[in-house]
Amino acid sequence: MVHAIRFARGCLARAAHKLRGSAAGTPPLPVALAAFMPPSGLDAPAARPAPAATPALSDANQHDARQTAPHTVQRYRAIWVSDVHLGTAGCQADYLLDFLKHNESERLYLVGDIIDGWQLRRGWYWPQSHNDVVQKLLRKARKGTEVIYVPGNHDEMARQFDGLAFGDITVREDAVHVTATGRHLWVVHGDLFDGVVQHARWLAYLGDSLYTVILALNRHFNRVRARLGFPYWSLSQYLKHQVKNAVNYINSFEHAMVEEARRRGCDGVICGHIHKAEIREVDGQLYCNDGDWVESLSALVETMEGELKIVYWTTLLDPPAPPRARRRRAALPA
Template sequence: MATFHCRSAFISDVHLGTPDCKAAYLLDFLRRLRCEKLYLVGDIIDMEALAKRRWWHADHGAVIAELLDLARRGVEVTYIPGNHDAPMRGLAGQRIGGIRIELDAEHQGIDGRRYRVSHGDEFDPEHVGRGWMLHLGEAMHRFICWGNRRVHAVRRRLELPYLPLSIIVKSHVRKALAYIRAYEERVARDARERGLDGHICGHIHYGHVRDLDGVLYLNDGDWVEHCTALVEDHTGAMELIHWSEQPAALGRASRELVLPSPAAALALAPLGARRRSLAGLRTAA
């Protein structure tokens, strides 16, 4: 089995316990992953969804088993709960099966750069959670995920690679892009005020590598719509990768160069470019 080597990996917004979770892709990634540190950056188990409806697939249990196995094998696993698994925040400072639970963390790259790691829901605007705007947003997101799930099912039957339909939709809706850009600015501003080199988060389901006036905004995306992770290589460079039938590198930030690329690039890039973009990242076991 081919393996994927890196120093650190960051994943979030898995939403185990929901039909939209792409657990099979994540399970494949985790089984091939060889790293020193793994950060679970929130919304790993969707406790809100499970409280409304009990739904669980065997692959979801396998993901949890693989995470516990990684911790058992010596990987430093840190779990930072998000808004959908917020009850886990009450266990901050404790360990479950070797996995340390924290409210946030500071990650120091091998190149010396320092990043705050948090789920990111603390950067939501104050009006989020009030009135009809929240319900309209949730309804739209559920509809997009439903469409994404149907398209994925059809493409699998046709033996076609995964297509992140929802990221294409978000990338072409002006208000969605405006919200994403404003969110990124708030996150980067906070990192700048803390004197850090950058911030690593998830929450908004839009993976991105972006330099904002010398501060790195790094969003690891999700495993509901886009199947992305953020990884740090052994030089300290941070890279956003997509993982499905055709893994692809979407954005990279080293000390020398920042190549910003939203996850939408996956859907728009030619097939050959996708294959070439991840060349050299995966090595034989």
Template structure:
């Protein structure tokens, strides 16, 4: 059973790192299909390759699944981020059925227009101090490693997954202030580009919110902590799917709905 969406956006999978929750991402790709699939940056983490390559077969499986979708009718648009910025010089190219673009404008089924971009171009730390951003990325990897061991103990004790890094993000005042400023800057860009909203990634925090000027802010999250995606249904409604928490319920509901339709027929 597969869940069908009109559009799916995923970002910050960071393939090529040990922090990537690749098994959940592969499961998500196996159980979903869509007319449009947007890869909203930091899909492959080339920064991490500087300190040694890590590329298990599971990560190759994910790349192959995306290519298979592109070759079987899904329009796949790859918008590189800062960790995979090497692909930005190939913007405008078509590779294995995948379109590489610096950004895109997506029109939802209900007629709204959204600017789709990774979002690092609006992050002053990344734009003006790449060495500091790289050091921050290394510290983040350590935090994820601690988080993995912490949750292994929680699982043995019968507790659900809990993200230490996400908790720290929301408790640190400066980080909360950064997220607010980030949304403010993106609302100005949406106003400038005359679109109804922005869809981005980069800050690893899935969210749908109303910004200034009535613009809609959507962030599809990440696949190193929250395992989240942004989706659009056949009516144009945007939602966040939290695969760690929602997968069983969504798949069970889909099976029930399919069974009900079969019985009615």
């Protein structure tokens, strides 16, 4: 308890110091967030071992990012990531951080559920890797990437800032992206078209708790797979897609999303929320879901030519360094 109070006092002191040094008015979002984040140490150079060879995906709309050489950075016109769920044990922060290090874009869309406020209210969980992801996103914004943050249901507290630009990050309830080929795509998280979230919130919270248990089993399952030399595979996603009601729910969600996109005069929709990465035509509209970073470890990208692809990042190009052993302090002479 004493340690927690001291930690909170230190955070508030850093926040006050940084806010006093900023200009009058609303402080930039990077300053407001970084005040509560300890240094990440992301800039330290690290050796990059060669990735394991893996077969390419068969789907033309899917791209195996592991084919990219480890010493190169892939550049895209736009990148969409969603459902990161920072603040939960199920978040695959190391994989997302590795993805962000090896992929650059002119625009970066954060399509909701980046920070899981639901879980953080139940209990605080914030390891260094989650802090590193936040710092990396802020650094991309400072270096010229246009970062657009579209909140979801787990980080809905950010929706009150719709239309405001905090420093280098713009918060939008939704957005319209124009591809290089001239397609207008509506960008939104998608929870507003989820009947359970909107009309049976208690059931959504219950489902979230059960989902957390499944993700815990998923972590142990993949820990065993990693020791046996197998790549990441989502047990939770497999179980979810075997349930007929879940499949029917996903189909209904897709139809509702494209219908609203058509009503808004767009050629399609880009969303997240249901943790199922996909690109396909639905009712004559383009439906794109960028997946998530707790199950599928996927993102949606637009190439410089305007082609949309799903990128899966299930192998680390830069594996995290093993934790250093703490040095014992030398005993003071008597």
